[in-house]
Amino acid sequence: MPTNAETVALALDRITAAYVFPERAAEMDRAVRKRLAAGEYDDLTGPTLCETVTAHLREVCPDQHLGLRWRDEPQPVVAVDEERGQAAFLARMRAANHGVRRFEHLEGNVGYLDIRRIADAGEGARVIGGAMELVAGTRALVLDLRECLGGSPEGCTTWCSYFFPDDHTHLKDIYDRLTDTTRQYWTVAHLPAPRYLDRPVYVLTSARTFSGGEDLAYTLQAHRLALVVGETTRGGAHPTGSYQLDAHISVRVPSARGISVATGTNWEGVGVAPDLAVPADQALEVAHQHALTRTAS
Template identity: 40%
Template sequence: MTALDTDRIVTETAKLIADHYVFPDIAEQLSALLADRLAAGHYGAAGTAEELGALVTEDLQSVNGDRHLRLQYHAETVPAEPGGAVLAEITREADDSMNGVPLVRRLDGGVALLELAPIIFPMQLKDGATGETLRAALNLVACAEALIIDLRRTRGGSPDTVACICGYLLDESTHVNTTYWRDGDSYAQSWSPAYVPGPRFGGSKPLYVLTSGSSFSGAEELAYDLQQLGRAVVVGERSRGGAHPREGYTVHPHLEVTVPTGRSVNPVSGTDWEGVGVRPDIEVPAAEALERAHREALTALNATA
């Protein structure tokens, strides 16, 4: 990578952040920081796109620790259109993960286990195949007496899909989240759907959500939304703490600037999980979370019986 390439990439990254990052004051600080570091020759040590991405990302996350804010390296060529890198990557991952539903299982005592990983995919991905798979899995567990949703390996997801999942776990359309967008200075509410295809698990049976220190972004939203509504008991470890929806911009064939352009505002708490993660109701090591949630579910079912 030439010095000219580095100058252009870092300068363009700084401009994208200044124009779009959800917090304008932080955006100004970050843009100035990148300019200063570039002028000081800090990025000249990077001999590859991957090394440059790591150096810039370290600086981008040094001000407020936003883990969605990155100059992300991709081994595969990054599509030029905004968000194209993510779309290409998650399409490959959907193919390798049963469309994001790697496990549906019946446990002892009438308890169902549903794992969503590695991502809660957009419903329309792969011409709607991901949505069909997810709906089928949710229909399948609807008859269970209690449900455990495993998000311990889930590192993100679509807010629209999160709302759809909530539709199967609640009895009526419910306000689950609000997003503030810097571009347009506007708010958009997210509601669970009033109608879902097929049977729903509903809003009264015992529900548990498993989290780990790796659970991130859209996975955290699902856990947080259900927890704040009082609908689910979260079991496991505190999650990573990334609440900002982001947009991706290609600045090099293998580098994508990921810029958070909005922030979540939960209708119950008035805040989100950014930087602090989702705190479990029952805190145990992630490896023990399933066993603990299963015990809790059986206890709850025995109590109602």
């Protein structure tokens, strides 16, 4: 079992090599190694070590995706394996019904979808399509992202595509430091369910909404396709990788950044601000009433 000092040093090596902004990585490295040399971490228990180092990293760089994580159940320490990581992600998505928690048909023919994760665009496309099939005949739609904590950028593109008329819209670019490449994300040409066009769409947010959930809210808002109702979101925009440091501790390192074509920026550090600011627990009622007013005839 490595010492605390060895574990923290390895985490810093990972951050220095992979963090999306190299200059910020260097600042974090200097600040935490100074504390490391002073012995500040020597006597901390595992969970406390993770909390403390994460806090010190975020003092320098307040990236909500960045930090150390403790797991009570021992994990294998192996070289980074993208296929293994993707398989684990897909297993979690399957167990969570690819993020779609609930459908409801609200009064006034308003559709409601409770989305807790943003699924993979491959396996998840069928479930996303099934959800959109259920709401295809509604007069307005509410997407509840108040408990959505992240997921796949590709899956977010799939969700977004249902609200655009075709595959001609360039949504965003994601730059990856590890490969020094930029990938473009465009709306999808072929979808397994009807597109949802020319009807009111509402996105519910809370202070918990994070990462992929923010991506969906931000993109639809930026293209003026949905009204965001609720609270400002957490503000985590950087795609992230996880590296196992020892049997119990891993480090999450954001290695990429997305740029919206509509805004030229993203929501990192600031979150997605609602169009209608209300407490999260009132957001559904407010959105529903707003939808009923807009669709009254």
